[in-house]
Structure formats: C-alpha cells, structure tokens
Amino acid sequence: MxxxxxxxxxxxxxxxxxxxxxxxxxxxxxxxxxxxxxxxxxxxxxxxxxxxxxxxxxxxxxxxxxxxxxxxxxxxxxxxxxxxxxxxxxxxxxxxxxxxxxxxNGLYFSIWLTILLGTPIVYYTYYFGSHYYAKVRLANTYLKASFSVYHDREHLMYIDSIAFINSGKHLISDIEVENNIPFYSDQELAEMEISSKYYHLQQSAFSGLIHIPFDTDRFEISWYSIIEDQYYKINIPFPFNKLKLEEEKYPLNESKNIRGQKIKRTYLHIYLNGGFKLYNDDKVLLDFSTNKPTEISEEEKNEKIITHQLSHKYYNNKEHFSQLIESIRKSNNIQERFELKDKSVIWNLEFSGLDENHYLEITDINFRNYKIEKAAAEISPRYLPKKITFVYRGSYLFPWLKLHINTQKLNQFIEQVLPDDFENRVLFSLDFKDSNPKDLVFTISSNAKKVLFKDWEIEIDEYRKKEMDEELLEKRMDNTKRTLLKEGWDFVFAKNYKAAQKNCEALQVIDPQYASAYFLEARILWYTKGFETCYSKRDYFIAKTEHEPPVNALIYNNYGCILDRELRYEESLPYFEKAIEINPKEPIFVCNLGEMYYKLKDPAKALKEARKAKMMGYESDMLSEILMNKGIIDLINH
Structure with a gap:
C-alpha cells in the first residue's frame, strides 16, 4: 500500500x-x-x-x-x-x-508602489487560496467517520492493518492501530478503582475519527490471533453504496465546501476463526463468520507475540503470558460471549428508589445506545444490556451512576426463569433501597419466577452526584418553602394571623434570604398591628427584599396600598412609581398609580396610566371606572 x-x-x-x-x-x-x-x-x-x-x-x-x-x-x-x-x-x-x-516620475513610482504592495497581497492571496483549495479537495476526496474496533478482551491479537481502499484512484483511509492495549490480571483489576477497571475492560482496540475515500471499493484487514495461533489477511469488495452520507454541520465557522460529508459511527468487531462484522446504526456493511487463515513465518509470529506481550505489566513475564493463553484456550468464554452477540430477548426494565426525574441510557452488547424512560413502553426483542447509565434531569443532565453488568452471567440467569420460551417477556427490576445507590436489589422475573441477580458493579461519579444532591436538596427546600408560603397566605385569608406568623417564622429559619417571607410578614404586621407599626418598618422590609426585585416591587406596592387606605394619595405616588420602575411588566402597579392620579383629580395622568394597564392586559372594576369616566372622578359616589 x-x-x-x-x-x-x-x-x-x-x-x-x-x-x-x-x-x-x-x-x-x-x-x-x-x-x-x-x-x-x-x-x-x-x-x-x-x-x-x-x-x-x-x-x-x-x-x-x-x-x-x-x-x-x-x-x-x-x-x-x-x-x-x-x-x-x-x-x-x-x-x-x-x-x-x-x-x-509618476510611472516609475506607480510601478514601484504596485510591486511593493502587490507582492505581499498576491503572496497571501495565493497562500490562503491554496489552503482553502486543499481543504475543499480533501472534503471532496474523503468522508468522515467515527470508527471503533472491538474484539473480545480474551481474544488476544495483534492487528497489522485495517484499510478502506479506493483502488482506482490509489486512495486509502488513515487508520493507525497501535496495539498497545494492556491485558490486566484479575489481581490488577481488583486493585483498580471501578471507573479505571471498566475503562480497561471495555477499551476498544481503536477509536477515533477516520477519513474514508469516496467510492471505496475494497476493505482490507489483517491480524494475528494469538489464542488461535492463526494469521488472517482479508481483502474483499466494499459496498460503498450502502453508506448513508450526511452533510457535516460542524464547525459552524467553516463553509459547507470545507466541512464535507460524514457517515454515522461505524463499528468493526473481530471474532474467532477469522470472522468479523462491520456495521453502523443504519445497517450491516460486512459480516463474515469465518475466513481462511494465511501462512506466515514463525519469526513473524514471535515478533507479534513479543510486541503484544510487552504491552502488559503482569503478563510481560513469558511464563505468565503462556499460562494466560493456555487458560483462555481451555475455557469456553470467548465462544459463549460470541454467541450472545446475536441473541435478542424481549426484556423491559423498571427502577425505583430514585428521584422521578431520572431516565436510563442503555449500552447493549453490540455497543448500541438508547434511552429508557421510567414509564417503559412496549418493546420488541433487543440485545442484552452491558451498561446502564442513570441520568438525572435537572438544570442540566447529570449522568452520575453507571451499572456495569456481566452479560454472560445475566444470560445464564435469564435462562433460569425463561428456559426456552422467548415469546414471554423478561423484567429487570432495579430497586434502590432508601435511595442509596449502593443498596441496589437487582431481580430478574418472568412467568411468575423471580431470581436475584448480583453480577454487577456500580460506578458513581462523585462530583456529579454531589451536584445532583445539592440541586435535589435545593429543589426539596424550594418545595417546602412554597408549601409553607401558600399555607401562610391561606391562613391570612382565613384571618388566622397567629398560624400565618408561625409559617412566616419557619420560612425565615429555613432561608433567611427568602424575600417572599418578608412580604408575608409585612402584610401580617399591617393586619395585626395596624398602619403605623407596619409603616415604621418600611425600610427594614425594603432592605430584606431588595435582592429579589419582583418581591421588592411588591413591598413598594404594598406601602403604596397602605397609604391609599389612609387617604394619603400624594405620599403613595413614589411607592407605586418605584414598584413600576423595579418591575415594569406588572400591570397592577400601573393601574394602582393611575388610581392615585384619579383620586388626586388629575384626569390626564390617570387616563394615561389606565390605558397603559389596559394595553398590558389588566382588567379590574377600578380600571373600567377610570376609563369610562375618562379619568374624572365622581366625588359624589366616592
């Protein structure tokens, strides 16, 4: 190549x-x-x-x-x-x-100036133009693809090359497999944190953005399977027409000609006996259960084995590595997991013990990802899950808990409750006792049978969990405050001021900065102690609510209403004006100001404010009266 x-x-x-x-x-x-x-x-x-x-x-x-x-x-x-x-x-x-x-000499000077200024302009025009043309040429020659290569963890192999080829134009993809993924012993895995452990257990042989030539007509892959002691080299036709091309939308600051086209994330799985499967979310592109091996020299084999062996720590020892190969060959784990890749089950999942705003992201054994809501809908047969991520919907999405499942064991337990009849459904129940993520009870049930499943591990993102817990605590506190505030106002309307005051004090203990509690307290003080006492504390209530403008505006409006009741219309004007200044979108403040001008016999200003409140969508008997009387008050009826 x-x-x-x-x-x-x-x-x-x-x-x-x-x-x-x-x-x-x-x-x-x-x-x-x-x-x-x-x-x-x-x-x-x-x-x-x-x-x-x-x-x-x-x-x-x-x-x-x-x-x-x-x-x-x-x-x-x-x-x-x-x-x-x-x-x-x-x-x-x-x-x-x-x-x-x-x-x-104007001619000579013009020539000189043209050369002096024109040369760098021509140079940079050519420089930037060549760069733009090169990017357009690449976008028209190659398409983008997020590409991942996987094989069973125990299927030890050395991958020589993977290539998408346009043989007519002599173009090839840019995949570079480094063969540097270590195989950790059980003891090494046990000493790791869960996140590190599953990072290594689920690590791909290759993952990254690649560029595939347009009109690719061949796919080539070659690898040495250490477990099988076989070398495979396959070069086969590639069905480019099966690819569903999409316009690349990013980056936004580049033109469409430069961004080019892409395909959905594509996966390559390599199996025993030279088998492999190439597919994406749309369809399977290539699928071979077996392929014939190719002969290579013992020297080449040993070189690949040594290179693979050097990527490990524990198995860098030749004796340990030989023991690993022998134990893998004696077990049937690779084959058993291979058979699971095409097995689908009609299963559903329910979970309890967590906040209702959660949903689940499922990663199945074929690396497909999809979402399950708490209220699960009817489903068709699907592959078994290997990872379940719990996501909390808050101010943003918090993917804070991952449940890693031993799918091989899960299948064995399913067969206990569902031996042969795959027309029946299997239910996975996840119950978090006392909302504790570490007290999970995982049960599998079907046909009135139920078994407890324990072959799983939980990984918690402590940082995101802390953020989620803080938001949930704030949400619960906010609900508590809203409940106490509503009860407080209900007590006020029922003239049970003593009970209302207790709610007010409880709110101030929970949150001394809760402005609505001080607005409630101001009203209670007015109703129980009278005008003078409430009016004397106006500076206190204004200061306590100024950090929440909507409530602060209500306080100013409140004192305007108090002065209105005392027939001190002139003094009330600054309070209503200040309420409007703080919250100009509240029409009742505008109407109240218009009412004061109405009572002060200023029809022009009264009518102006009344019309403004009307345009803002406000309706009241006083507003109708001002508009009907064109701002002129009827003193006989007042």
Missing part, C-alpha cells in the same frame, strides 16, 4: 502578527535612508543599506554556527538583501528628488 495516498490534515493558516516586526525594521531603515538621501547624498545612502544588509544577514546566517567564514552563499544573500533594501528605498528617493527638483 506504499503507493496509496491517505488523508493528510491541512494545518490552519493564520495571519501572524510577527510579520510586522520585519516590516517595522524595513520602515525604520527607509526613514534613515530618507534622511541620508536628503542631507548627505545617494552614495552614503547606498553604503548604509549595504552595511545594514551585511550586518543583518551575518547575524541571521551565522547564528548558532561555530565558524563564521565568508562563503559565496553568504555574499549572494547579502547582495539580494541589499537589492531589496535599495528597491524599497526608491520611494523615498523619488520623494527627495521631488522636494529638491519639483520633478516626479
């Missing part, structure tokens, strides 16, 4: 500010040349530029070198740099000539 071309990333192009440093030096040199030309003469200016070129290029050319002999290459560089400096100085030379002789 050496003659085949793979995807080569085009590095982004940036307009670097570093260019201004040499430009600045050139401008400084030109300015000095102008002074020399004007006051001394052309010859001294030429000498200055030659000397500057010599010194500057000497530093650049000999920097970091142990010897500084004058070479032809150095002299050539000095000559070219001098010529460039003199060319750049032509503009100031023309300016000096014009100042001294009043003669100006």
């Amino acid at each position: 050496k003659t085949y071309r793979s995807y080569k990333k085009v590095d982004p192009v940036y307009f670097s500010g570093e260019i201004f440093f040499p430009v600045g030096l050139l401008c400084a040199a030109t300015l000095i040349s102008y002074v020399l030309l004007y006051f001394i003469g052309l010859g001294f200016a030429v000498f200055f530029n030659a000397a500057l070129a010599w010194c500057g290029y000497f530093y650049f050319y000999y920097y970091g070198r142990s010897r500084a002999g004058i070479t032809l290459e150095f002299l050539t560089g000095v000559f070219l740099l001098t010529a460039f400096l003199l060319f750049a100085d032509y503009g100031v030379y023309a300016l000096v000539q014009y100042q001294k002789t009043a003669l100006f």
